Amino acid sequence: MIDVIDHLAGIEPDSPLDHLREQRPDAREHAQRAFDALLTPDVPGEVSLVERDAVAAFVTGLHQDPRTARFYADRLAELAPDLLGAVRLEIEAASTTGPYGSYPADGPLAAESDEGLRYRARDPEALGIRLAAAFEHAHLLVFRPREADPKDLRALADADWSDTGIVTLSQLVAFLSFQIRVVAGLRLLGATQKGTTS
Template identity: 75%
Template sequence: MITDVIDHLAGITPGSPLDQLRDRRPGAREHAQRSFDALFSPDSEGEVTLVERDAVAAFVTGLHRDGRVAAFYAYRLAALAPGLLTAVETEIKEGRTTGPYGIYPADGPLAAESDEGLRYRVSDPDALGARLTAAFEHAHLLVFRPREASRQALDALSLAGWTTTGIVTLSQLVAFLSFQVRVVTGLRLLNQKGSAA
């Protein structure tokens, strides 16, 4: 039983300097874990199934290229829906890029920062189904093209069967996972610097 997912993913051991560092912000530590619990172990699945949550998590963390975090969510997905994992791994390969991308208005002050980049579309919609196809495409948009989030993007989710509540949950998942990967990466770097000192 993992009591603190960030500690687990960052390799933080009880009593270590990083453990003590995190203890200085007990509220931040507690809220991060509560967010994980609410998103991945909800009292009720509601509008987003556990399989959908873990599939999106495996996809998003795979896009972030953090092997340990991605393996954690891939393992969770494999425990719930082993047949789905291969399709998710294929989509991670198809969706990998750098970013951020997006196009600003040509006459605007940020036009010079426009970058077309990859416009990801699921390669095998039949393997994922309509809901996960829409979810993956939306998640990719949020990770790599956030400046292009729009009403049209939300409408694509609605057409695939996502309710307003489900869309909010999906967006929370993507935001939390991006946060989690960054925190874990930062903590690992601190740990490496501490070990080298």
């Protein structure tokens, strides 16, 4: 069975990075189990597999890691090829840097305030009301985490997301952000090791 982090980081069996990951077997196992639970659950429940893969394709597209984004886009293309074009248009509309957000003007962190892009789905009809709301929430969590508040959860509820679905969506966004950072770190270690051995 594929270990997704190994795959995305380009880790070969019996390589130095493989041995490095073997030193933390619990971390390796838990990361893969999280992927399985969030992206390939036996019983999807209130968040469909298409919704999960669409959110994953969107979030990884926002992080601008081509290999990881392609992995999740390919997964979406297998389940819902007609949706992939709409997701790519939303990634284009939502791409930015960050993080953004506002601190109180009289507070010690006021100088760190940065308005940035406030993303709204470009084509809610193509996505459907649930995915449009999910993408807007995911963008908020990726680029404006300090601004998330109860009204954002109400927007999801208004788009037919249940409490359980909202938790799953938030867990998925958090997991993808974690996975992308781990993969980036492993790739950097791999490149460093190659540089020292060449």
